[in-house]
Amino acid sequence: MKSISSFAELTMHLSSLNSRERIAVANAVDLHTLDAIFHAVETGIAEAFLIGDVASIESPRLFEQEPSPYIHIIDIPEVEQATVEAVRMVKSGEADILMKGLVNTDVLLRAILDKEKGLLPAGNILSFCGALEIPKYHKLLFFADPAVIPSPSVEQRIMLIKYSIETTRKFGIEKPKIALVHATEKPNPKIRYMQDYMDIMEKWRAGEFGDVIIDGPLDIFLALDRERGSIKNVPSPLLGDADVLIFPNFESANAFYKGLMVFAGAEMSGILQGTSKPVVLTSRSESVESKFYSIAMACVIS
Amino acid sequence: MKSISSFAELTMHLSSLNSRERIAVANAVDLHTLDAIFHAVETGIAEAFLIGDVASIESPRLFEQEPSPYIHIIDIPEVEQATVEAVRMVKSGEADILMKGLVNTDVLLRAILDKEKGLLPAGNILSFCGALEIPKYHKLLFFADPAVIPSPSVEQRIMLIKYSIETTRKFGIEKPKIALVHATEKPNPKIRYMQDYMDIMEKWRAGEFGDVIIDGPLDIFLALDRERGSIKNVPSPLLGDADVLIFPNFESANAFYKGLMVFAGAEMSGILQGTSKPVVLTSRSESVESKFYSIAMACVIS
Numbered sequence: 001m002k003s004i005s006s007f008a009e010l011t012m013h014l015s016s017l018n019s020r021e022r023i024a025v026a027n028a029v030d031l032h033t034l035d036a037i038f039h040a041v042e043t044g045i046a047e048a049f050l051i052g053d054v055a056s057i058e059s060p061r062l063f064e065q066e067p068s069p070y071i072h073i074i075d076i077p078e079v080e081q082a083t084v085e086a087v088r089m090v091k092s093g094e095a096d097i098l099m100k101g102l103v104n105t106d107v108l109l110r111a112i113l114d115k116e117k118g119l120l121p122a123g124n125i126l127s128f129c130g131a132l133e134i135p136k137y138h139k140l141l142f143f144a145d146p147a148v149i150p151s152p153s154v155e156q157r158i159m160l161i162k163y164s165i166e167t168t169r170k171f172g173i174e175k176p177k178i179a180l181v182h183a184t185e186k187p188n189p190k191i192r193y194m195q196d197y198m199d200i201m202e203k204w205r206a207g208e209f210g211d212v213i214i215d216g217p218l219d220i221f222l223a224l225d226r227e228r229g230s231i232k233n234v235p236s237p238l239l240g241d242a243d244v245l246i247f248p249n250f251e252s253a254n255a256f257y258k259g260l261m262v263f264a265g266a267e268m269s270g271i272l273q274g275t276s277k278p279v280v281l282t283s284r285s286e287s288v289e290s291k292f293y294s295i296a297m298a299c300v301i302s
Numbered sequence: 303m304k305s306i307s308s309f310a311e312l313t314m315h316l317s318s319l320n321s322r323e324r325i326a327v328a329n330a331v332d333l334h335t336l337d338a339i340f341h342a343v344e345t346g347i348a349e350a351f352l353i354g355d356v357a358s359i360e361s362p363r364l365f366e367q368e369p370s371p372y373i374h375i376i377d378i379p380e381v382e383q384a385t386v387e388a389v390r391m392v393k394s395g396e397a398d399i400l401m402k403g404l405v406n407t408d409v410l411l412r413a414i415l416d417k418e419k420g421l422l423p424a425g426n427i428l429s430f431c432g433a434l435e436i437p438k439y440h441k442l443l444f445f446a447d448p449a450v451i452p453s454p455s456v457e458q459r460i461m462l463i464k465y466s467i468e469t470t471r472k473f474g475i476e477k478p479k480i481a482l483v484h485a486t487e488k489p490n491p492k493i494r495y496m497q498d499y500m501d502i503m504e505k506w507r508a509g510e511f512g513d514v515i516i517d518g519p520l521d522i523f524l525a526l527d528r529e530r531g532s533i534k535n536v537p538s539p540l541l542g543d544a545d546v547l548i549f550p551n552f553e554s555a556n557a558f559y560k561g562l563m564v565f566a567g568a569e570m571s572g573i574l575q576g577t578s579k580p581v582v583l584t585s586r587s588e589s590v591e592s593k594f595y596s597i598a599m600a601c602v603i604s
Contacts, residue, residue: 136565146485150494183448183556192452193553220560221587228564231587251495252554254485256561258522262530263438263566285523285533 003172004300005139007267007293010171014045014299020070021045021096021299023280026086026108027052027079028101030284034059036291037099041070045299049074049095052082052102080107087111090277091119097298099280112275119275125149125159128281129167130253130270131297134260137224142168142176143245146253148272154196157246161200163273164244165212170301177238179223180216181245181252185234187217193248213237216246220256269293271301278302305474306602307441309569309595312473316347316601322372323347323601325582326397328388328413329354329381332404332586336361338593339401343372347601351376351397354384354404382409389413392579393421399600401582414577421577427451427461430583431469432555432572433599436562439526444470444478445547446575448555456498459548463502465575466546467514472603479540481525482518483547483554487536489519495550515539518548522558571595573603580604 004010020041028034028050038061040046047070054075062071076082083103089095098119100108112119113126120126128147131140144160145152152160161178168176180197189195197216204214215236221228226240247253260266268290272279278298282291306312322343330336330352340363342348349372356377364373378384385405391397400421402410414421415428422428430449433442446462447454454462463480470478482499491497499518506516517538523530528542549555562568570592574581580600584593 134565150485181553181557183452183552220557220564224561225564228587247557248553249551250485251483251550252557255483255522255549255554256557259526259558260561260565262522262527263436263562263568266565285530 001172003139003174007133007140007269007296010293010296010300011043011045014296015043018044020047021302022047022049022094023097023099023295023298024049024051024086024089024095025099025101026083026111027103028099029053029057030102031058032284032286032288032291033099033101033282034062035288036295037071039288039292040295040299041068046070046295048072049086049089050101051076051086051089053077053079079103080111083107083111084117087114087117087119091117096302097278097280097295098275099295099298100282102284105281108281112272112279119277119279121276124274125156126272126274127156127160127163128270129164129273130257130268131293132257132260132266132268133293134264134266136264139243140171141224141245142243143247143253143257144273145247146250146257147270149250151249154199157196158200158203159274160246161209161214161244164246165209167273167301168243173243175211175213176243177213177241178215178244178246179218179238179242180214181220181223181247182217183219185218185222185232193217267293269297271298303474305441305476309435309442309571309598312595312598312602313345313347316598317345320346322349323399323604324349324351324397325399325401325597325600326351326353326388326391327401327403328385328410329405330401330403331355331359333360334586334588334590334593335401335403335584336364337590338597339373341590341594342597342601343370348372348597350374351388351391352403353378353388353391355379355381381405382413385409385413386419389416389419389421393419398604399580399582399597400577401597401600402584404586407583410583414574414581421579421581423578426576427458428574428576429454429458429462429465430572431466431575432559432570433595434559434562434568434570435595436566436568438566441545442473443526443547444545445549445555445559447549448552448559449572450574451552453551456501459498460502460505461576462548463511463516463546466548467511469575469603470545475545477513477515478545479515479543480517480546480548481520481540481544482516483522483525483549484519485521487520487524487534495519569595571599573600
């Protein structure tokens with residue numbers, strides 16, 4: 001498989017598979033979620049179960065045109081109940097992907113984290129993996145965690161790295177290059193996160209992560225900019241060519257990606273990781289495109 | 303004074319003043335530092351004292367042309383000694399600005415932090431203030447702290463805010479808009495830094511910061527992007543129009559600005575704050591332009 005280096009390539013790849021992933025959407029009533037779902041159905045990559053309060057659906061398209069055989073509506077007016085049913089469908093295998101519609105995030109998370117009926121296997125951690133398409137970068141840039149884990153412990157960080165390796169492999173990246181990001185490339189155990197990074201580098205050298213390249217601490221210049229990175233004269237096996245950024249904390253990951261969306265024309269997709277099946281958890285403010293890319297990301301991972 | 307909203311306006315403003323700030327440069331022997339200094343002297347904004355190891359000067363320009371009456375060379379071959387002399391000149395009033403040349407940062411910091419001979423008044427904190435010129439933003443964007451204080455305490459953060467108010471006023475911004483940045487705009491005291499932000503908001507409401515606008519927690523969308531911020535439906539008096547970003551920690555400030563330099567064509571200047579006189583502390587890898595903008599920033603603050 002050729003590696004997927006843009007969202008356009010991702011969509012083409014999924015279309016070429018001629019198979020649809022089944023998505024259970026919890027309370028899909030808002031316009032952006034519905035339009036993203038319609039687009040995924042029309043592109044031939046998804047079949048959708050819209051579970052929620054039919055009376056409050058915002059999109060007239062659902063009723064205007066010939067109903068698609070790949071869109072199924074399940075009327076459950078109570079939002080929490082609809083969410084639980086969507087999770088049940090995914091857990092039972094009736095659907096492959098869970099997606100958040102107009103539901104409060106904490107309601108969805110409660111359903112996912114339910115020990116009996118939820119989607120998080122024991123020993124796994126819930127986290128968020130984003131993928132950025134930045135016009136001036138030569139490939140997709142995966143990163144964690146901008147949203148769920150504020151300040152990962154070293155054990156959690158190792159899980160984040162392992163999840164990111166699984167994710168990038170699904171995108172056809174055989175030997176992903178993973179940068180442990182910090183403000184400086186000088187390892188100093190007195191600075192927060194540095195000791196964790198040094199421990200992870202040791203585990204990587206011992207082969208714990210398999211056939212991947214990990215380097216850190218690295219700053220953004222060294223991880224993503226060959227020219228600026230070279231001036232620093234710090235040899236790195238991934239200089240300017242990272243596939244994955246593991247950020248020290250969610251404050252830094254969040255400011256980084258939002259800055260690039262506002263000022264560098266970046267587009268983003270994202271899914272929850274650690275769950276037994278992919279979960280698409282976008283925010284109400286996200287564009288239709290962004291929600292569609294997240295659906296596509298979930299489909300390729302599924 | 304009209305507010306200065308770009309580096310070009312900053313240079314024009316300084317040129318129009320017809321006065322030169324005197325800069326003491328510790329071991330100015332590397333090409334980028336020297337070229338930035340030459341440019342500042344040629345633009346008419348600076349007079350330079352180059353204190354250091356003359357034998358190792360990298361720039362042939364110094365000796366090729368008619369020496370400028372505004373460039374003075376003081377030969378002190380030993381770097382630490384040269385640094386101490388540069389600090390002494392600034393402290394004594396023989397110079398207005400200190401600048402780092404080819405000196406290790408810790409050597410310069412040691413000289414600055416010396417209790418007797420240094421430049422940090424008791425009770426002040428040493429920190430870094432950057433100013434970004436981002437092609438897609440409508441004005442300069444000031445921010446702190448990407449380099450010096452890893453995780454500011456609430457007292458340190460209040461100082462950072464006060465320094466940034468002084469700095470923006472020197473740029474003619476009468477009522478600066480200051481955003482306390484976080485991953486989310488929802489104040490939750492369980493999340494790191496949030497309680498500090500809530501305390502600062504209370505002090506601001508009580509008038510402690512004077513005639514400025516402070517709001518937080520805000521994410522990058524709310525602080526810098528009127529369109530994306532509006533969708534969130536969070537009323538903010540600075541929506542999409544921040545002059546200053548106070549970041550939660552140096553990991554987030556650092557990743558933010560470096561991402562924008564690599565992918566959004568941003569240029570940066572920066573100085574040390576908290577010292578009795580401005581200090582220009584750029585890294586060896588920075589471009590001549592970047593070093594020149596930092597000199598200009600120091601000149602307008604001086």
